[in-house]
Amino acid sequence: MGGLPKKAFKLETVYDSPSSKLLIDAGALLFAKNRLSSGLEVEQAKITAAAIVESYSKIGYEAVGIARQDLAGGLSFLKEQATRSSFPWLSANLVDRNTQEPIFTPYLILQKQNMNIGIIGLTGHTGDSPIEEDQEVEIVSWQKILPPLLSSLENQCDIILLLSNLPHSENQMLSKQFNSIHLVIQSGITTSNMNPFLVNNTLIFQTEKQGKHLGMMDIHWHPSKTWQREGNPLLLKKQNELDRLNWQIKRIRSKGNPEMIYKDKPENIQAFRNIEKKESLLRQEIALEKRNETPTEKQSTYQNVFIPIQKEFPDQAEVATIVDQAKIEVNSLGKKRRxxxxxxxxxxxxxxxxxxxxxxxxxxxxxxxxxxxxxxxxxxxxxxxxxxxxxxxxxxxxxxxxxxxxxxxxxxxxxxxxxxxxxxxxxxxxxxxxxxxxxxxxxxxxxxxxxxxxxxxxxxxxx
Ligand code: HEC
Ligand code: HEC
Ligand code: HEC
Ligand code: HEC
CATH class of the missing domain: 1.10.1130.10 (Flavocytochrome C3; Chain A)
Incomplete structure (x- = not known):
């Protein structure tokens, strides 16, 4: 929670035009773990969680996924937070045990720049579920939830995003299975940023959990609804080799003319000439290969960055007030128990x-x-x-x-x-x-x- 005022400040500077931007969080933002231990810890954690919800509302988040650990304060606590939030909490697979109906908003369709953006939430279900005691709820598997949901969303949406609290391996599995999910944003336990990588036609990525970074992705979406591939792998390999050789040549030349500096070592001169010869051959091969390549049809592209939230950033005043107030409340709660x-x-x-x-x-x-x-x-x-x-x-x-x-x-x-x-x-x-x-x-x-x-x-x- 401590870094939120700085994150809010940074977002104000990068998030200037809401019509072309989408501010979402894949979840796991309320609690640090699935289970809270002592009574006092629970009470403190709830004060902090409520302040995070208030801050996210103030910042203007548009959707947040529900991770398993967001239920650590109990179902009724999360329901209460959902009513206080200015954004929807998404989970398509957190359902009422009896009716099998979703308890929160299962998905959302937002319109931005004449595009329909479908956003689905999925809650993770492995490990020690914090909702075991909560007989009312059940976390249903994605295998059951996704097929009907996607077949209805596919026709309505230009692009479909998944806010997923599932383990990485399962996100890969579902990406292989469903072509129409275009972006999976993971939430949960990783402590480092994960750059987007393509599985089938799905990009999977994740920002680390500690709130020290903002993940930003700039997407140019093409009606083909397919991501541009990395390109010909053989060509890529040759290009890397060429870069390496060029680097070697540059390094040797930076010391002076090789014919001069290796005057007394003819074998070195020979080795240098061989490198140059190889470089020249490779350059020709690459040029030839590029000419033979069929131009690919236009496809969707993206660029991404993880912006570090730096200590030097100023605090966004309103969010700082919310966070400070929560800290005072948390502290006074402990004081009474001394x-x-x-x-x-x-x-x-x-x-x-x-x-x-x-x-x-x-x-x-x-x-x-x-x-x-x-x-x-x-x-x-x-x-x-x-x-x-x-x-x-x-x-x-x-x-x-x-x-x-x-x-x-x-x-x-x-x-x-x-x-x-x-x-x-x-x-x-x-x-x-x-x-x-x-x-x-x-x-x-x-x-x-x-x-x-x-x-x-x-x-x-x-x-
Ligand atoms: C897991 C252990 C751990 C916990 C929990 C922890 N701290 Fe610390 N804290 C440290 C360590 C280690 C340092 C020294 C880091 C350094 O300066 O290299 C530190 C340094 C600090 C500092 C001085 C340096 C700074 O960043 O300004 C402050 C203030 C501080 N902690 C406040 C807190 C508060 C408030 C909390 C609870 C919200 C907290 N800490 C919880 C381990 C912890
Ligand atoms: C019980 C928790 C705890 C343990 C164990 C601990 N530290 Fe720390 N350490 C802290 C905290 C908290 C601070 C920051 C104190 C503050 O500024 O209030 C700190 C600060 C420091 C600093 C000063 C950092 C600075 O930039 O001035 C050094 C150095 C340090 N610890 C080294 C160690 C080493 C080495 C060990 C193990 C042999 C160790 N600490 C074990 C909690 C711990
Ligand atoms: C932050 C961790 C930390 C704290 C706090 C700490 N020590 Fe140590 N102490 C160490 C480490 C690490 C060594 C081993 C140093 C080494 O091997 O170079 C050590 C070594 C020692 C030794 C062996 C002789 C020496 O100086 O190497 C004594 C005695 C000792 N400590 C006493 C104390 C006393 C007394 C205090 C409190 C006043 C204290 N230590 C506080 C980490 C700590
Ligand atoms: C009454 C004196 C006395 C007090 C009080 C005392 N020590 Fe020691 N301590 C010693 C002596 C003497 C040794 C050396 C023991 C030996 O070499 O066998 C020692 C050794 C140590 C060592 C080094 C162990 C080693 O094998 O190198 C550490 C660490 C240490 N003391 C920490 C502490 C800490 C922490 C406290 C307080 C909780 C403390 N001592 C209180 C007398 C004391």
């Missing part, structure tokens, strides 16, 4: 000080020692999603336990890395604490929170 308890096995960094004064002093000057203050400064010190990485001894998912930690554990203290040290502090000669391996750091220095972590360099900085 109590004071000790954490079994842990003693706090203070008690390590008396024997390891050097490490203690050095550690004091690092950001680990101030990690909880960082949350206080952001008024997020009661947010159970943030706490596990900004305090000592709390596992991810058990953020609510951090609300009752004593002051000395409210930092990334010695025991965050060395493990619980009560026994060691009492009888150091009997119990050793180990040097933390990289896996310890990575529990907190995840890709999402630190995309620049380097164990070799960073371990020198801890104390």
């Amino acid at each position: 109590a004071n308890k000790k954490l079994a096995g842990y003693t706090g960094s203070q008690s390590c000080k008396e024997c390891h004064i050097e490490q203690y002093d050095n550690w004091q000057s690092t950001r680990h020692a101030k990690a909880h203050k960082t949350l206080v400064a952001k008024s997020q010190q009661f947010n159970v999603d943030c706490l596990p990485c900004h305090v000592t001894g709390i596992e991810v998912n058990k953020g609510h336990m951090a609300l009752s930690l004593p002051e000395d554990l409210l930092k990334v203290g010695c025991e965050s890395c060395h493990g619980p040290g009560q026994d060691h502090a009492a009888t150091p000669e009997q119990s050793n604490l180990l040097s933390p391996p990289v896996t310890v750091c990575l529990q907190c220095h995840t890709e999402e929170h630190d995309d620049d972590f380097d164990f070799k360099r960073d371990r020198q900085l801890v104390h």
Whole structure:
């Protein structure tokens, strides 16, 4: 949610003419996972989810797909969000168990520039379904849903898009089976952007899940309703080889005239001449092949980019207000649950000080020692999603336990890395604490929170 105001800002600058643009999201935007653990986590997550819905409405999204994890707050919660949204939530296969009717909007036909754009949503169904307990709903397989739906949409639409929460392998399968789906936008678990690639006549692509990028695709749609192929693979191979040879020649020539620099090495001169000869032959072959190629009929083309949402971008004011308000609400929810308890096995960094004064002093000057203050400064010190990485001894998912930690554990203290040290502090000669391996750091220095972590360099900085 944190990056939303910046994303909104960027969208305002690129999304200037709604008649030629379409703003959609394939889903998985409300919750980070399928199942939420503690009661407090659920309540917090719902506040955040509601703020995301409000922001998306403000930004002007036109359709959003329903991913399985969007149901983590329960069906009634999602229904409530759908009534608050200015955009439809799409799923053709999330149906009422009894009537087998879709619960949300199954598909949508939008008109843009005299074109009918069909958009279908599909919810993923594998793994631990969050709706097992929800007896009212069922996720039906795409094999059953798509054939009748497509045969009715095919005649009405110029192009058909699928917002799919299915696994990648199934998206490939359905692309092979159905010619009339032209674009599949995936939602879900990948942490990296996936460039579009063509399966049959379907382009499949995905923007990473953490909201650090905007996926943009510029489409020139041709009445043939077919995507342009990559071109003759043999020709492509030859072209690559030619590029390679040219690069070699350029590199050698950049050092000077080969006849001069290899004066004393005739075998090198010979090798260079061979490269030049090969290059010239290949160039002729390519020219010939291009002449023989039949010109292809006009087809649809696209260009795509993933725009990084940079920290330096300003915030879009209205979305920033929504997000800030939600953060305050989340924080005050945790504040009410506070109590004071000790954490079994842990003693706090203070008690390590008396024997390891050097490490203690050095550690004091690092950001680990101030990690909880960082949350206080952001008024997020009661947010159970943030706490596990900004305090000592709390596992991810058990953020609510951090609300009752004593002051000395409210930092990334010695025991965050060395493990619980009560026994060691009492009888150091009997119990050793180990040097933390990289896996310890990575529990907190995840890709999402630190995309620049380097164990070799960073371990020198801890104390
Ligand atoms: C009463 C003194 C004392 C206290 C308190 C103490 N240590 Fe130690 N610590 C030692 C001694 C002595 C050694 C060396 C033990 C050895 O070499 O067998 C040691 C060794 C270590 C080592 C290195 C282990 C190794 O094998 O290289 C670490 C890490 C460590 N302590 C961390 C801590 C932490 C964290 C705390 C606080 C929770 C702490 N110590 C509290 C005395 C203490
Ligand atoms: C319990 C979670 C946690 C663990 C475990 C952890 N870190 Fe950190 N680390 C943080 C947090 C949180 C910050 C940022 C603190 C702040 O600014 O409030 C941080 C900051 C840092 C920084 C400062 C970054 C900078 O740019 O100034 C370094 C270096 C670092 N950690 C290295 C490590 C290494 C190396 C390990 C493993 C040996 C490790 N950390 C283990 C949570 C953790
Ligand atoms: C999975 C662990 C993890 C979680 C969860 C986490 N952080 Fe952090 N946080 C880190 C680490 C690691 C760093 C240090 C990154 C660096 O500077 O290299 C950090 C740094 C920070 C910083 C200082 C650097 C900056 O980007 O300005 C702030 C502020 C911060 N976190 C706030 C939060 C808030 C608010 C939350 C909850 C919404 C949160 N963190 C949740 C691990 C985490
Ligand atoms: C962010 C993780 C982290 C924190 C926090 C941390 N340490 Fe360490 N500590 C390490 C790592 C990593 C090593 C191993 C360093 C190496 O091998 O170069 C280490 C090594 C040590 C050693 C062995 C001697 C040495 O300096 O290499 C002692 C003793 C020690 N730490 C004590 C402490 C104490 C006391 C604190 C708290 C004041 C503390 N550590 C906090 C990561 C941490």
